[in-house]
Amino acid sequence: MTLYRTVWETAITAFAERQPYIDLNTSTGGPPRSTIMLDYRSEPFIYSWWAAIRNKHFLLAACMFMSVVLAILTVPLTSFLFTTAEYASNTTFPLSFETSFNSNLMGELPNLPDLRLPLDSAAAMRIQDASRPPWTDGEYAFAKFVPQEEVGDGIVTLETTAYSAHSDCRYIPESQYRKTILTPNETGIPALSIGINADDRGCQISHFINLGLSTDHPVTMLRVWPTTSCSADAGWSRFSILTAHYTDASASVTNFSLISCAPSYRITPGTLVATTGSIPPSVRTFSPHTSNTSSQIRPDALWRFFETEIQAPSCVDPMTNVKSNEFGLYVYKIASKKNLASPLLPETIIDAAETLFTTTFAVFASTVLFKPTSSPLNGIVTIAVLNMSLFSYARQESMLYEEPVGLLSMAGILHNSDVNTMVEPLVQNPSFKGKTREAAKRLDKFNQRRYCFDKTERRIVSQRGIQICSEGAAIEDGPFELQISSSQHD
Known part of the structure; x- marks a missing residue:
C-alpha cells in the first residue's frame, strides 16, 4: 500500500502542477485563480482538494482527497498501526441496510417459491426448539444490516421496521x-x-x-x-x-x-x-x-x-x-x-x-x-474508478513545450507576456513589499479578466470577458487599470 500510495501521489502531483497550463491552453482561458496564480503545491496537503473544488477541477479534487485518505487511513490501517483489542464502550455508529422488503419477488409459475422449507423450519423452531434463521426472531422479519465501522463483539440497539403476519x-x-x-x-x-x-x-x-x-x-x-x-x-x-x-x-x-x-x-x-x-x-x-x-x-x-x-x-x-x-x-x-x-x-x-x-x-x-439494496463503495473501489478516469484526464493538452524546471523555465514562459506587463508597475509602486500575489489582487477588476495562451505569438495574453484565444485570432489586450497612490495609471 505504501508503494501504491507513492506511485499514486507522484501522478496526482504531476497532474496538479500541470493544471494551470491546461486552463491557459483552452480557447477561452481562465480567471487568474486557475491560471497565472494557481499553484497547488502551495496549498496544505490536508485540504488542497478543497482548493481544486473551488477552481472546478473536480476530478483532480477527488484524486487529491483520496490521497489524503490513503495517507491518513488506508496505509496506516493496512500496516497494522492499529491492532484489534477487546474493550467495552457505549457509543453510536452508522449502519447500512443491505436489503429491503419487496412482496413482488416471488416470480411466476413455474418459478414460485416453495413454502415447504419455511413451514418445516418454523415447525422445527416451535416443536424441537431449533435455531431460527437470520433476520427473524420467529415473529417478525427484519431487513439485513451491517455496521459501517468495525465494532467487534457487542450489543447494538437500533430503530427499524419489522414485517409480520398474524x-x-x-x-x-x-x-x-x-x-x-x-x-x-x-x-x-x-x-x-x-x-x-x-x-x-x-x-x-x-x-x-x-x-x-x-x-x-x-x-x-x-x-x-x-x-x-x-x-x-x-x-x-x-x-x-x-x-x-x-x-x-x-x-x-x-x-x-x-x-x-x-x-x-x-x-x-x-x-x-x-x-x-x-x-x-x-x-x-x-x-x-x-x-x-x-x-x-x-x-x-x-x-x-x-x-x-x-x-x-x-x-x-x-x-x-x-x-x-x-x-x-x-x-x-x-x-x-x-x-x-x-x-x-x-x-x-x-x-x-x-x-x-x-x-x-x-x-x-x-x-x-x-x-x-445498493451498497456503498469503499475507498479502494473509489480509487480504482478514479484511476481509470485519469487515463482520459491525461489526454488534455497544455500550453507547455517542455516541463518547467526552475526559474529559467518560468522566465521563458512569461517572456513578453501580459503577465510581465502587469507585474512591472506593481513592483515599481513604492508601497510594494515583495508580495506579488497580494498586490495583484488589489488591481481593479483583476478577477474579472481571463488569461490564455496565444499559439500564434506563443505568449500568455489577457482578455476582457470571454473571447476566443486561438491560433491566428486577434486578442484585445486593452489597458490594465492599477490603483496606485490614489490615482489611476493605464
Whole structure:
C-alpha cells in the first residue's frame, strides 16, 4: 500500500502542477485563480482538494482527497498501526441496510417459491426448539444490516421496521354453524361425507370433507382449508380448522371443533436489539413502539399465494394417528407440546395455529421477501474508478513545450507576456513589499479578466470577458487599470 500510495501521489502531483497550463491552453482561458496564480503545491496537503473544488477541477479534487485518505487511513490501517483489542464502550455508529422488503419477488409459475422449507423450519423452531434463521426472531422479519465501522463483539440497539403476519382465530360452537354428515348408504362411496357451512365475522366459509372408512383409519382428523373469497369489510380471507374423532368404521364421528382464523399482515416500527461480531448479526429481541400502532398491509402478490400454498404440502405419517395435511399435522404437534393430555382443546389448537402461521411467514419473509439494496463503495473501489478516469484526464493538452524546471523555465514562459506587463508597475509602486500575489489582487477588476495562451505569438495574453484565444485570432489586450497612490495609471 505504501508503494501504491507513492506511485499514486507522484501522478496526482504531476497532474496538479500541470493544471494551470491546461486552463491557459483552452480557447477561452481562465480567471487568474486557475491560471497565472494557481499553484497547488502551495496549498496544505490536508485540504488542497478543497482548493481544486473551488477552481472546478473536480476530478483532480477527488484524486487529491483520496490521497489524503490513503495517507491518513488506508496505509496506516493496512500496516497494522492499529491492532484489534477487546474493550467495552457505549457509543453510536452508522449502519447500512443491505436489503429491503419487496412482496413482488416471488416470480411466476413455474418459478414460485416453495413454502415447504419455511413451514418445516418454523415447525422445527416451535416443536424441537431449533435455531431460527437470520433476520427473524420467529415473529417478525427484519431487513439485513451491517455496521459501517468495525465494532467487534457487542450489543447494538437500533430503530427499524419489522414485517409480520398474524391470525386472529376464533372457536365457533356447533350451534353457530351447519354441519351435514352423509353416510356411504347416502352417497354410494365408502366414506363419510361431512359438509360445513358457517359465517365467521361476515365471511362465509364452507368445505366438504370425505373420511375414508376402514379398520386402520386414523382416530383423529384435523382438516385445514383456506377461504379467499371474503369481502374487503370481512378481511378478505380466512383459513379454517376442523377437528374430530372417529373411532370405528361405522359412522361414529365425535368431538367436532370448528376454528376460523382471519389473517393480517403488518408493518411495525420498533427497537431491535442484536448481537454484533457474528456473521450475520444475531437478532435478540424486538420491542414494538407502544406509541405507534402497526400499519396493516395486504400485498396482492403475496397474501393469496401464502395462505393457499401453506396448506398445499401433504404428508403421510404412519407413526401418528392423525389425518391431516402438513400444516395441520404441525399444528397438532405444537398443541401436543403445549398440552399433551388434551391437544385438541380449541384454545390449544388456536394458540398452536396462530404461532405456526406467524412463524412460517417470518421465516418465509426473511429468506425470500427481502431484496438487496445498493451498497456503498469503499475507498479502494473509489480509487480504482478514479484511476481509470485519469487515463482520459491525461489526454488534455497544455500550453507547455517542455516541463518547467526552475526559474529559467518560468522566465521563458512569461517572456513578453501580459503577465510581465502587469507585474512591472506593481513592483515599481513604492508601497510594494515583495508580495506579488497580494498586490495583484488589489488591481481593479483583476478577477474579472481571463488569461490564455496565444499559439500564434506563443505568449500568455489577457482578455476582457470571454473571447476566443486561438491560433491566428486577434486578442484585445486593452489597458490594465492599477490603483496606485490614489490615482489611476493605464
